[in-house]
């Protein structure tokens with residue numbers, strides 16, 4: 001099922017300076033889409049447009065699901081690590097967002113938050129202070145928070161930034177597991193790791209170039225060597241199954 005269809009979308013923050021131009025993209029409910037591209041290429045802007053935080057000036061975004069069913073894990077979650085809040089309380093904040101409650105959680109909220117922590121393998125850390133967790137563990141807690149609303153699609157902006165390789169792999173393994181039941185869209189620079197998990201890749205640099213990885217015979221050994229984004233993209237181009245575009 002198609003959950004998102006973006007047609008001829010353009011966006012400018014300032015007049016006569018398009019950050020995104022004529023973007024076309026379809027996302028299916030079982031997709032694992034990697035959004036890659038250079039700094040300032042417009043990746044976060046595209047996520048914000050999908051989330052409805054920004055309104056398209058040209059083109060349209062057709063969503064076949066309600067906004068509440070779109071989970072979001074933002075880039076560099078702005079949380080003061082000295083703030084004495086536990087992993088469970090961070091996840092419960094996802095419930096506050098849903099129900100527009102200001103104070104207090106009931107037993108159901110707590111049970112649901114514990115379930116979300118279990119899904120990400122962090123139930124034993126529920127009462128740990130968020131500042132005492134490793135970067136990878138903390139990120140899993142933020143993913144648990146986004147899971148509270150039982151999303152059909154989860155958007156993650158640079159989920160593995162500043163996390164060591166082991167932690168990155170654990171995050172991607174978790175996303176692979178979640179992808180059995182929900183659609184995953186990840187903005188990332190870790191393209192060599194991401195390519196082992198993504199089903200499709202959108203390269204965004206004002207324009208969007210789409211690579212359907214399932215149609216491409218993967219002849220790149222991404223586990224043994226580190227390849228930069230450009231090397232990987234050119235390797236994808238050499239498979240000759242790529243779209244008819246110029247990089």
Ligand SMILES: Nc1ncnc2c1ncn2[C@@H]1O[C@H](COP(=O)(O)OP(=O)(O)OP(=O)(O)O)[C@@H](O)[C@H]1O
Pocket residue numbers: 013014019037038039040041042043044045046
């Ligand atoms: N609120 C804003 N006002 C004006 N310009 C902005 C705003 N937000 C982003 N931009 C500009 O839009 C362009 C795209 O930014 P965006 O954050 O979408 O890129 P990105 O691909 O996510 O970059 P990065 O990989 O560095 O996170 C950049 O030139 C940026 O400076």
